Amino acid sequence: MSSGEFASAGADLELVGIQKRFPGFTAIEHLDLKIPAGSFFALLGPSGCGKTTTLRLVAGLEEPTNGRILIGGTDVTHQKSFQRPVNTVFQSYALFPHMTVLENVAFGLRRRRIDDPVAKAHEALRLVELDHLASRRPQQLSGGQQQRVALARAIVNRPALLLLDEPLGALDLKLRRQMQLELKTIQEEVGLTFLHVTHDQEEAMTMADTVAVMNKGRIEQMGAPEELYELPRTAFVANFLGQSNLFTGPVVGSTSEAISVDVAGQKIVVPAARAHRHTGEVTIGVRPEKLTLHVTEPVGDVARNTMGPGRVIDVSFSGVSTQYLVEVPGIGTLIVFAQNMAFGPVAHEGSEVWMSWNIEHGFGLEDDASAEPRFEADDTTRSIATQKRSSLLTELEGA
Amino acid sequence: MKISLGKWLLPLYSLLALIFLMVPIVYTFVFSFNDSLKSNITWRGFTFDKWLNVCQVQNGAVCEAFGNSILIGVVATVVATTLGTMIAIALVRYRFRFRAETSLLLFLPMATPEVVLGAGLAAQFLSLGVPKDMSTIILAHTMFCISFVVVTVKARVAGLDPALEEAGRDLYGSAAQVFARITFPLLLPGILAAALLSFALSFDDFIITNFNSGAVTTFPKYIYVSAARGIPAEANVIASAVFIFALVIVVTAQVSRAAKEKRLAKQG
Numbered sequence: 001m002s003s004g005e006f007a008s009a010g011a012d013l014e015l016v017g018i019q020k021r022f023p024g025f026t027a028i029e030h031l032d033l034k035i036p037a038g039s040f041f042a043l044l045g046p047s048g049c050g051k052t053t054t055l056r057l058v059a060g061l062e063e064p065t066n067g068r069i070l071i072g073g074t075d076v077t078h079q080k081s082f083q084r085p086v087n088t089v090f091q092s093y094a095l096f097p098h099m100t101v102l103e104n105v106a107f108g109l110r111r112r113r114i115d116d117p118v119a120k121a122h123e124a125l126r127l128v129e130l131d132h133l134a135s136r137r138p139q140q141l142s143g144g145q146q147q148r149v150a151l152a153r154a155i156v157n158r159p160a161l162l163l164l165d166e167p168l169g170a171l172d173l174k175l176r177r178q179m180q181l182e183l184k185t186i187q188e189e190v191g192l193t194f195l196h197v198t199h200d201q202e203e204a205m206t207m208a209d210t211v212a213v214m215n216k217g218r219i220e221q222m223g224a225p226e227e228l229y230e231l232p233r234t235a236f237v238a239n240f241l242g243q244s245n246l247f248t249g250p251v252v253g254s255t256s257e258a259i260s261v262d263v264a265g266q267k268i269v270v271p272a273a274r275a276h277r278h279t280g281e282v283t284i285g286v287r288p289e290k291l292t293l294h295v296t297e298p299v300g301d302v303a304r305n306t307m308g309p310g311r312v313i314d315v316s317f318s319g320v321s322t323q324y325l326v327e328v329p330g331i332g333t334l335i336v337f338a339q340n341m342a343f344g345p346v347a348h349e350g351s352e353v354w355m356s357w358n359i360e361h362g363f364g365l366e367d368d369a370s371a372e373p374r375f376e377a378d379d380t381t382r383s384i385a386t387q388k389r390s391s392l393l394t395e396l397e398g399a
Numbered sequence: 400m401k402i403s404l405g406k407w408l409l410p411l412y413s414l415l416a417l418i419f420l421m422v423p424i425v426y427t428f429v430f431s432f433n434d435s436l437k438s439n440i441t442w443r444g445f446t447f448d449k450w451l452n453v454c455q456v457q458n459g460a461v462c463e464a465f466g467n468s469i470l471i472g473v474v475a476t477v478v479a480t481t482l483g484t485m486i487a488i489a490l491v492r493y494r495f496r497f498r499a500e501t502s503l504l505l506f507l508p509m510a511t512p513e514v515v516l517g518a519g520l521a522a523q524f525l526s527l528g529v530p531k532d533m534s535t536i537i538l539a540h541t542m543f544c545i546s547f548v549v550v551t552v553k554a555r556v557a558g559l560d561p562a563l564e565e566a567g568r569d570l571y572g573s574a575a576q577v578f579a580r581i582t583f584p585l586l587l588p589g590i591l592a593a594a595l596l597s598f599a600l601s602f603d604d605f606i607i608t609n610f611n612s613g614a615v616t617t618f619p620k621y622i623y624v625s626a627a628r629g630i631p632a633e634a635n636v637i638a639s640a641v642f643i644f645a646l647v648i649v650v651t652a653q654v655s656r657a658a659k660e661k662r663l664a665k666q667g
Contacts, residue, residue, distance in 0.1 A: 094562035157570070
């Protein structure tokens with residue numbers, strides 16, 4: 001299929017001062033957002049953060065309490081859903097069970113009285129490699145196939161904006177990978193603007209050019225996936241997007257290059273450019289995979305922060321890497337991910353260890369960790385279980 | 400030798416239960432061929448006359464009653480199904496003042512004894528000065544049928560994923576198009592079931608009808624009245640015909656569904 005046939009380009013989406021209240025609660029506090037045409041934008045957040053509401057507002061399935069929605073510069077705030085150049089891939093796929101796959105895909109074309117809907121529907125089904133199942137009913141397809149039909153049904157209309165509401169949530173890992181790849185390919189091929197809503201950080205990071213992390217009805221941070229991961233601005237982002245070791249303490253020294261923070265008696269240095277606040281009580285952090293584990297006290301190195309001694313309280317081996325939980329007196333529990341360069345874990349439960357990391361890898365947060373649960377609070381059986389689960393999944397995928 | 404009790408006891412019990420249920424139907428059917436005179440109680444010989452001349456007896460009173468019942472049933476069913484479906488959709492899909500109270504009110508006609516309902520309606524018609532005729536029967540039937548329609552269709556609406564209608568709107572369908580092409584076809588099995596139920600209830604009803612019919616005679620009322628002086632065999636003919644008709648519909652539906660499932664299984 002030539003890409004020219006779906007070449008109509010995407011359009012900008014602009015949300016201006018959006019607020020959405022439902023009886024009893026506010027789903028979106030105040031949202032300003034501009035998504036440039038042709039981008040793959042992911043709204044990432046936990047359930048109840050307002051991401052799905054945002055998507056429904058754009059689709060016209062809800063009306064904002066305040067604010068304006070512009071698509072390609074046109075104000076669509078008061079347009080009905082069926083008047084907007086937007087199509088949605090629903091979380092449940094929402095395929096019409098009483099129609100064939102082909103009729104499902106042709107539905108939008110027929111409503112707009114587009115010429116030759118059947119041929120165009122076949123064309124879209126070929127794009128998702130399902131044309132041979134055109135006469136089937138949706139119930140007769142597998143989850144992955146239904147998902148592709150939902151996708152074909154949306155893109156066949158060549159919308160300016162394609163909305164994806166956790167469309168990969170119901171798929172198993174292998175199908176997810178396939179679909180992620182397929183979505184990326186289709187986006188490159190048809191050049192639409194994609195707005196993807198998900199609670200899966202990995203999905204957001206692998207697919208989107210820009211990720212906006214949403215929490216409690218507002219955007220916490222927005223940027224390229226690497227940027228968000230390497231330099232989180234808030235404790236929420238630091239913990240929601242991957243895991244972080246966070247410490248709080250007063251700034252005891254600062255130069256134009258770096259600040260040093262006293263964390264329970266240990267001096268930790270963070271580059272000034274990577275710290276949002278340079279005075280007073282600050283929260284700083286480092287990613288678990290940036291830590292190196294030492295079984296003897298490391299010799300002083302000005303380029304590295306050292307912390308310890310601490311005691312290993314848990315070791316979980318996951319093939320590619322090993323996760324250590326290290327209890328440091330006065331500071332709390334730290335997570336360390338270590339690549340398994342040697343055979344088996346380097347430290348065992350109960351052994352005394354030190355940790356060090358390159359100063360350049362630290363970051364200083366804008367907010368107080370106290371506003372969000374501190375790291376210790378997240379170090380529950382649940383987070384360990386989650387970590388364990390995702391590493392098990394990684395292993396499964398490798399197998 | 401060990402005798403397995405369960406092996407023959409359950410089939411025997413089932414058989415007896417079936418016979419018990421079938422006896423009145425078989426009796427009705429057999430006596431529709433009785434060469435009866437005035438009453439149809441003793442067997443006087445086999446004849447097809449009653450089936451062939453079903454509308455001749457008593458100047459066609461049986462057929463007239465039957466026709467009335469059909470007419471009332473059809474009108475009440477159409478009105479009750481239309482209104483009931485609208486109410487069901489509104490109750491599930493929209494939040495409005497007195498929604499819970501409306502649901503409760505709709506249950507009342509089902510919970511109230513028919514005698515009370517019939518007498519109450521009759522009293523209302525009397526005090527409003529409405530003459531009792533066909534239209535009062537239709538009004539009464541529509542009223543109690545609506546409750547059953549709402550209950551049946553409501554279950555179907557509740558099971559309908561709202562995302563399907565949203566997808567319809569998202570795919571450029573106006574409100575009317577979404578209703579016609581998505582909501583209605585998906586609710587249709589529920590609506591049809593509700594309509595069949597309504598018709599059966601209306602066709603069958605005697606108590607409420609008797610209070611509100613005035614001089615009009617429906618089929619159940621005809622049978623009730625004539626039971627006192629002997630039911631003519633023509634009534635058996637019509638009852639048997641209705642039974643056979645219903646049986647044919649059920650069998651056809653079952654067979655066609657089985658065929659469809661087989662076809663789908665083959666495809667999948």
